Amino acid sequence: MHTVPGIKVLYFGTPVVLITTRNEDGTANIAPMSSSWWLGDNAMLGLGNTSQTAVNIAREGECVLNLPSSDMVEYVDRIAMTTGNPEITPHRVEQGYRTVRDKFGLAGLTEQPSELVSPPRILECPIQMECRLTDSHPVGGERRMTAFEVQVLRTHIEERLVIPGTHYVDPVAWDPLIMKFCEFFGGGVPVHSSRLAAGWQMPHRLGSPAAPAAIPAATPATPAPDGEPVLSGSASA
Numbered sequence: 069m070h071t072v073p074g075i076k077v078l079y080f081g082t083p084v085v086l087i088t089t090r091n092e093d094g095t096a097n098i099a100p101m102s103s104s105w106w107l108g109d110n111a112m113l114g115l116g117n118t119s120q121t122a123v124n125i126a127r128e129g130e131c132v133l134n135l136p137s138s139d140m141v142e143y144v145d146r147i148a149m150t151t152g153n154p155e156i157t158p159h160r161v162e163q164g165y166r167t168v169r170d171k172f173g174l175a176g177l178t179e180q181p182s183e184l185v186s187p188p189r190i191l192e193c194p195i196q197m198e199c200r201l202t203d204s205h206p207v208g209g210e211r212r213m214t215a216f217e218v219q220v221l222r223t224h225i226e227e228r229l230v231i232p233g234t235h236y237v238d239p240v241a242w243d244p245l246i247m248k249f250c251e252f253f254g255g256g257v258p259v260h261s262s263r264l265a266a267g268w269q270m271p272h273r274l275g276s277p278a279a280p281a282a283i284p285a286a287t288p289a290t291p292a293p294d295g296e297p298v299l300s301g302s303a304s305a
């Protein structure tokens with residue numbers, strides 16, 4: 069039997085991407101994101117317009133998509149509620165966001181020069197894709213989000229993940245960090261508590277045997293986002 073609960077968030081489970089871009093002053097920015105998918109050698113990236121990343125991609129036309137493995141979750145969670153944007157909306161402040169310009173430093177990650185684009189790769193990420201912006205599309209009724217279409221120019225893969233003698237990634241060896249309803253998963257099980265889920269006040273199934281470090285259960289997020297990405301209801305990234 070199905071039910072229609074008026075579902076608030078449609079994040080059913082996608083890989084986390086650490087997207088790197090160049091700020092206007094030449095420094096590098098990192099943002100965790102997960103509204104992305106690939107088609108051939110193109111990728112579609114869904115970003116809120118107030119994110120520093122959206123501003124940087126639109127201006128510079130370049131980014132690197134760095135894929136963390138599930139055992140890298142702590143790096144990702146450290147920068148979860150941060151923005152490179154010096155201006156934060158009141159709604160975001162309420163959620164707990166703060167401005168951090170040096171996210172490599174905060175995360176404890178290492179810059180690695182790219183070969184074809186200006187933004188750096190993240191050394192610790194086993195998969196890194198250097199990309200060029202090819203198109204962008206407004207998304208959502210109030211056009212608060214943008215789908216950026218990028219072309220993957222070069223993909224770097226950690227050697228141990230490549231099936232020997234082929235041009236393919238070993239799907240058994242590759243264990244992506246998955247974001248499912250704002251929670252972090254690896255190998256199908258929760259791997260870490262999530263600052264994003266706490267900031268969004270996502271409800272949790274406490275007491276589940278596989279549950280990560282507990283975050284207090286809360287009522288669903290209230291509708292009030294101002295200029296933030298919104299999916300299907302009230303919550304905003």
Ligand SMILES: Cc1cc2nc3c(=O)[nH]c(=O)nc-3n(C[C@H](O)[C@H](O)[C@H](O)COP(=O)(O)O)c2cc1C
Pocket residue numbers: 084097098099100101102103104114115116118119120121122144147148149150151152153247264297305
């Ligand atoms: C796991 C995870 C996934 C996220 N996915 C997205 C996403 O797909 N799109 C988006 O706009 N924000 C997403 N966010 C929120 C951004 O990280 C957030 O807006 C951040 O402030 C962006 O950083 P920036 O402003 O420096 O670009 C996600 C956050 C986390 C922790």
